[in-house]
Amino acid sequence: MYGYIGSMRTRPGKRAEVIALLSGSLEDLPAAGCLSYVVSECADDEDRIWVTEVWESAEHHSASLQLPATRAAITAVMPLLTGEFTRQETRVTGGVGLPVNR
């Protein structure tokens, strides 16, 4: 399984709007191989959002970026961000709340 841990900074006061846009675009992800997609407010930075994701493979993740709802969300969100991102890729070995043996 492929894992992605990322953060983004929003322009001041725009975090709730960005979270709403991201959260409204997730309906098609499970069918595209998404096993987990967690959206969070950073506890100690009022303009930062964290997203942690688990996918069946890196290829599933890459392909998902072309889904219409995902493309629309990216287009809507980008002007609300500062351009400061962090990203960490992982190989997920297992845990709680995931399908096992995939």
Add this chain to the structure above:
Amino acid sequence: MYGYIGSMRTRPGKRAEVIALLSGSLEDLPAAGCLSYVVSECADDEDRIWVTEVWESAEHHSASLQLPATRAAITAVMPLLTGEFTRQETRVTGGVGLPVNR
């Protein structure tokens, strides 16, 4: 919901052993309020492990550290780590693969 995104560095060559110890200690977590607990190998650091967690509340997370299996895993794992940790707390707003409206 409370979120935790952490990483730890293992002593050289000890990552698989640490992952096995962590992964073997998770059985009691769902009943303790754990909604997601994802264990991963860092893709670009062969001695780093990432753990991302979602709990019903910060209090559930804190209380879980006293579970017998969790205490035993921490005791077993600590000598295999370098002491280099990262930690990020979040407020989880939702996503895919989580119970909603909690």
